[in-house]
Amino acid sequence: YEPSINWPSHGRIVFDNVSISYFQDSPLVLRGISLNIEPGEKIGIIGRTGAGKSSFIQALFQMAILVDGHIQIDNVDIATVELYDVRKRISIIPQDPVLFHGTMRSNLDQFGHYSDAEIWNALEQVQLKSLVRNSMPNGLLSSVNESGSNLSVGQKQLVCLARAILKKSKILVIDEATANVDNATDELIQRAICDQFKACTVLTIAHRLRTVINSDRIMVLSNGELVEFDTPETLLSDVQSHFAILVEQTGTNEAEYLRTIANFKLSMNKSKEQ
The missing domain is CATH 1.20.5 (Single alpha-helices involved in coiled-coils or other helix-helix interfaces)
Incomplete structure (x- = not known):
């Protein structure tokens, strides 16, 4: 099944009795998860180490074996959609930012889809515009080292956030993205998400509870099961x-x-x- 070019246009996520494992015949890492996430909801995902937080995201990205149940995004069963299409339509800011050797521009826009003006605007939204314009010798064409080693952890996260702003996905996943940054950068990221992703569904796996205390609802996982899902x-x-x-x-x-x-x-x- 090939979804429309605008899919997902709303960002509704439905898990119906979902159980997953990482290998054939291996123990379940998520068990019987059922929930509805409405378009535009901001969801915090918490739980102790091994609770199933990352497994939930891996289920969404089809990075695990679906043993039972169905996952729908905007009424489309994602099992019927090509892996590439599912992963391309959801933005993620991972804990370890993915940057590669190239220019700042190519790291933000690998396939040349966006104008310089759009890229500068995205950088401005995450307060990186002055750094790239004034502190990097060639602006958007300045070099980024492999893994972004010439940028701080916080700056790399902000580059990933600018990339997500450009992509305009209706679903944004933030996987412990602020676990290794200072409070000021954490607050900057939260503010940019609040401003730029108002109409998007945002799923945030959090290390700090203050990162998700403003969520519409909090999902609490324990031993691969959904034990609570309600407003803070x-x-x-x-x-x-x-x-x-x-x-x-x-x-x-x-x-x-x-x-x-x-x-x-x-x-x-x-x-x-x-």
């Missing part, structure tokens, strides 16, 4: 919830900060409804 404020209202316990384990000050942000978001949503 709803999960926090139950002190026995997995999410509330994880928040408390961040320490008194951080937990108080996280609760304040969740409550502020709740009050903002209520004021919008009135």
Whole structure:
């Protein structure tokens, strides 16, 4: 099945009783996952190491064996779509940014689809425009070393984010992208995502809970199973919830900060409804 050129145009994701494994006849790494993610929702994905966070993303990218169930994106069963098409239509910012030896321009636009003006605009959105224009000798044609070794970790993440802005995918996956950057870069990335991907479905695997506390809903995974999926404020209202316990384990000050942000978001949503 070849999807339309605009697929996905909304960004709805449905998992229907999905179980996956990495090898034939090996243990399941996700078990019986069922959920609906609405177009434009911002979803935080959390859980301890080995909970199934990365496995969930690998299921979406068809990087594991689908043992049971169905995954749909905008009412299309992705098992019927060519691997290349599925992966091409979803943007991802991985924990280890993928940059290669070439120019800054080719790292942002490998196939020459975009104008210089569009590329400069994307760089401006992630606050890299002045770095590329003023600190790199040849602007967009400046060299990027293999693996981006002449850029900081934060700068490499921002290049990946600029790449996603150019691509205009309706689904963006952020896989622990801010685990190795400082708080200032983390906040810059979060702000750019908020501004540039308002109408997109964004799935964020988070190392820091503050990265996902503003999410519309939080997905909590444990041992390959979906144990909670609700708004941050709803999960926090139950002190026995997995999410509330994880928040408390961040320490008194951080937990108080996280609760304040969740409550502020709740009050903002209520004021919008009135």
